[in-house]
Each structure stands twice: as structure tokens, then as C-alpha cells.
Amino acid sequence: MALFHKVLLGTYILRKCSKPTSALHPFLGIRFADYSSSLQKPVASPGKASSQRKTEGGLQGHHQKEVALDITSPEEKPDVSFDKAIRDEAMDHFRRLKDEIVNHWKGPEGRPLQEALLEQAKVVWQFRGKEDLDKWRVTSDKTIGGRSEVFLKMGKNNQSALLYGTLSSEAPQDGESARSGYCAMISRIPRGAFERKLSYDWSQFNTLYLRVRGDGRPWMVNIKEDTDFLQRTNQMYSYFMFTRGGPYWQEVKIPFSKFFFSNRGRIRDVQHELLLDKISSIGFTLADKVDGPFFLEIDFIGVFTDPAHTEEFAYENSPELNPRLFK
């Protein structure tokens, strides 16, 4: 078990150190034994080159560029060893844990308490670089066999993110899906030290703010709460986001009191308001049953306190649907 974990971590580290190639991965499993024994083997070499280097030995192998290489070898070859890599990773996690504990003394997430408490507008996600895109993942109905495609990339001048693709509401012929056609962009759950799941605390804010530029299609914003409870994996709070289309940036302000509760895709009869103290992810979905290409450019996503908004929750429970609530 520990060995398997070592292999996984090791492959992860190696992937980070060298340029990732698909040719690399099948060989790592086989060459695992070699790595643990000799510390000086160079990385990132496809089949023929690796066998050559095994015979030659040492660091001279990577200078031979005339070997058939599908990939460009990096300039400097870091000395990589599994043990060192795993030690580094573990130390990194411990460091993050120490930072977290120390920051907790200063205030939430290391910011001084007075700054965190008085904050009234906070940028949660911004799109100014490639690493900001890694915090999101995109899904479409390809997972159930549909034909929609969706991609996420940086927009013009690296100043915004562009989510684009094609929606196709052709139902997959698997005998159980009657409808299809959705694309979604979901944020990854924030992770702390040792890949613990963290959550956002937005309890002092009451409105979600998005600066987007769409193409006139209606989107749905879904917020998911912390998934410590198993039942919560299918529950989410949603509301609609209508884009205007056009070349102007659009500010969308959705108060959190407007989000309705749904489980497994169906609105539930018993509605309660979204509790903001443990939010784990937010997502945008497009499923408006219209086939065709779409795009959505997002500048940033923030939360703020709208002092003019005093509504607590927008939806009443109905005594006809829930007689037990009104007894």
C-alpha cells in the first residue's frame, strides 16, 4: 500500500519536474526498480533512448539529441530520486500545515481580523493567468454519452477566461436517458495541507457578483455546500444568470437569498435558504435545449454585501405541498 502510494507520488513529482509525455508513463512502472537503486538516472526519455542510457549509464545519455525523441528534452536535467521527491512533498505539506496553524492565530486565512471582519467586497476567483484556470474543471454531457463539447481557455490579453463550446441536445442512445445537452464549469474544492477539503466562509456577504460577457444564453449558477455529509453530494442551490449578449461587459448580481434548493436535479418542496458558512464550490451550467455554439467570458467572480438587499429568503414553503411543516 505504501509502495503503491510511493509510486503514485513519485509519478506525480516526476510529471511536475519534467515535461509530461504520454510515452513516459508506461515506462515509469517498469523502471521503478531502477530508480530506487540508482539516483543519477536522467528523466524524460522514450523507449530507445532509455535502453541506450541504461547501457551507457551516467549522465552522458541526455546529451545525445540524435536519438529518436518525440519530445524536446529540457535544458537542465534535475537530479530526481523518489525518496527525495516524496520527502519534499511531505515537507511541503507540513509547511503548509504549519502556515495554516500560525495563520489561524492571526486571523482567518492569515489576514488580520479587523481586515477580514470589515471586508465588504471580496474577489474570490479571478482569471488573470493560467494557474487561475486550474482551479476550475469543465464537464459536459459527454460523460453520459452526449455530443456537447466544452473548453476553457484564457481570453484576450490574459485578462479573462473564455468558456466556449457546442451544445447538442441529442440524447444518447443508451436506453435510459430521455434528454441530454448540458455543459458545466465547476470550481475545484479548495484544498489545504495534506489535500484536506476546505470551504469558503461567506457569511458576512449577501450577494454574488459576476462580471461576464455572454452571448445571450441563459446560464444557471449552482452553489454546493461542504460535502462532509454524504447526502450533500447531490444537493445544490441554484439560480439563473441571464446574459445580455453583445460586446459590453455585464455585471450580474445575484443575492444569496434567491438561490433555491435542489437535490439530484429536481427542485425540492421543502425550501430553505443557502447557508453561507461552508461553501465548497460554485458552478455554471448551460442547458437551455438549444443546439449550437456558445461562449461565456468571465472577468472575475466576487462576493459583496449589498446594503440595499434585506431579503432573507425568496421562496415560501407551501402548506399544500408540505402540510407537515405547518402543523
Added chain:
Amino acid sequence: MSWVQATLLARGLCRAWGGICGAALTGTSISQVPHQLPQGLHCSAAAHSSEQSLVSSPPEPRQRPTKALVPYEDLFGQAPTGERDKASFLQAVQKFGEHSVRKRGHVDFIYLALRKMREYGVERDLAVYNQLLDIFPKEVFRPRNIIQRIFVHYPRQQECGIAVLEQMENHGVMPNKETEFLLIQIFGRKSYPMLKLLRLKLWFPRFMNINPFPVPRDLSQDPVELATFGLRHMEPDLSARVTVYQVPSPKDSTGAADPPQPHIVGIQSPDQQAALARHNPARPIFVEGPFSLWLRNKCVYYHILRADLLPPEERVRWGWHHPEGWNLYYPMQLDLEYSRSGWDDYEFDINEVEEGPIFAMCMAGAHDQATLAKWIQGLQETNPTLAQIPVVFRLTGATGELHTSSAGLEEPPPPEDHEEDNSLQRQQQGQS
């Protein structure tokens, strides 16, 4: 369906016990063609054969030699003139009702009718849905005692009722009192279809009017009107003026010498006009496009006329001492903030994306440079300074920021490469 269950039960009994009714029942049901209608326990063989002849021999000759896989599909193929509209749909529904009083196979028929609604174009018609619900026999499926109330009474029929309401929900049809009355008559007040109706009546009004940019359901098909609506939809400034620069030539004109004129409709607000007048002629302005705009389920394309951002040193911020930024009557810069005093700060700690000013937008029938040049010429009438400013055409092949261009869209843009027009050409055209 309950008859199937009854038949199977009967067969099972017969096999197990060699019962009395074995010969009659198994004889009739097995010897017939397998996908016949399942028969009730009480009907005679004579009635069965007459039933069979009614259903399986339509007046027109069949195209396929094999029997229709779906029962009653031929009812929908019997339109007298061949056109598919509400009248023929309702006629087919009525024909089903005439077959038998007992409405055999109504669940299958209703599922089939729900599937066929889209072809006949009646999926948003409430009266048709009410007619469809009318097919159910009334008062039969209502639970009469507590045991029937505990267990789902007639589950397949209830599922069918829910399917009808679900299709209404998908197409945004709001049910009315007649639907409610029908459901009470058919299923009773505590049934699942009735619950679904309650949910529809609760949630539809909540979400009917939340779109801040509503698009009417029936958009006009006329390209000029569509373009006008689309441009007004995109432009937040209400004082903007829409100008039709070119009306499309009628399709049935026989003049082969003139190529068909595409329509050109443009929009510009007074602020944009003023900004264009102030624009420095040394800097070029760009015609970019086509970008896509979706109006409900219709995609139209538009182009914009814009300039690049000025570098920070050239950006003019008029203080109140500048004659143009100074007005005794109105404040030229109004900072309406929520903040009560120094401690309130509702601004986000981020630099928003800044892009150059947009001077005008247009929607044209064709996406090539010639049409857009006509638009620029038309714009020149209201913006005389446009003659001196070099215009660069940046027309992309696919739609703007998109990589994939899919077929099946209205007015697909022609695949063009990156084209740039020379500024001198424009100036000569403008001056001559």
C-alpha cells in the same frame, strides 16, 4: 398495464393448476400475433377479432410489409391532406377515442402522442394537452379506500399523467383550471400528477419574469426587424438610434444583374457619436466580427466598430476645470456610492478588464468586407470625422472567439482569413 398483469397472472395460474379457464384464455392469447393488444379477462374471442380488424387495417396501403412496431402509429399517419397541424393532431386523438369506450391502450397512445407533438407543432398548446389528458377514463383511477391510497393506485397511469405534465413543464406551458379539474377527475386530489400540478403552479410564476432581458417567444422572421431587435437588446443605452442602411432586395426579383443585397442595420448612441468625433485620426479603428448573439433559439451575428485602448499617458480625464467636463446644469461625473463614510468600501480589489471604446454596432446579412464598407459609408453621414480615420477590417472566419463553427445555424459566416484593409484606400474613398 393492468390487463397484461392480469393475463400473466391468469397464465401463471393456468400453468400451475391446470385451471378451468386455461384453455380459453391461453388459446386466445397465445395463438394470436404476439404484439396484439392484451385482452382483458372478460372479453370474448369474437369481440377480440373485431377489435383486431378495426386496428390493423388502415385505409391506405402500408409502405412497410411488417406491422407497425408502435400501436396506433397509423392513426397519426392518416392526415387527409398530409399537413401536420393542430387540427390533424386532434383528429387523430379523437379517432382513438372512437375505437372503444374502454380506451384500451390509452397509456401507450398518450406516450406516442407526446412524442409526436413536436412534429405537429403543438407542444406549447395548452388546449391540446387538456385534450390529451381527456383521453384517460375518468373516475376509474381514483383511490377508494385506504389501502388504495397507501399503495400507488394504478401506477402506470399515474406515471403517464406525470409524463404529460413533465412535457408541459419542459415547454413552459402553464396549466389552467381545466387541467386541474381533469386531474382531480381522473386521479384524485392526492395523486402524484396532482402534486406535480401543484409544483408547477408554485414554481412557474416564481420564475416566469426573472429575465432582465426578455426575448419574446415569437420573434419576427423579417431580417431587418430581427436585427433591430437584436441591436436594441445588446445596447444598454436607451437613447441609441437604430439606422437601416440597406434593405434586403426582395427575393423574387428577377434582376440577375444585381446580386442580392443583404440587409445592413446599425446602431449608435449619442455618447458613442461624441466619442468618435473626439477620436484621434492618427489611430486606426477596427471593424471586428462576426460575433454571435442568441435570441432564444435563433443565432444572429453582429460586427462592432471599436478602437484600441489609449495608453495611460494619453488618456484624458476631464476635471471640472476643463470646459467640456464642466457643466453648471448637471454633474458630468456622478459617483453614486453605497458607502456611508470612510469605513464602507464596496469596491472590489481588482482591476477590471479594460477594453477600448466601442463606437457603433451593426448586423448585416453578409459578413464580407464590401457589406461592412457600405456600413462605414453609411456611418459617415452622421459622423463626418470618420472620413479621416483609417479603418481596419478584422474579420475572422469562425464566429469571433469560437473555435468550432457548427452547421445548421442561420447565416453562417463565410470562411475568410485575416483581412486588413489599407488606410489610404479608405481615405481616398472618403474624400472622393
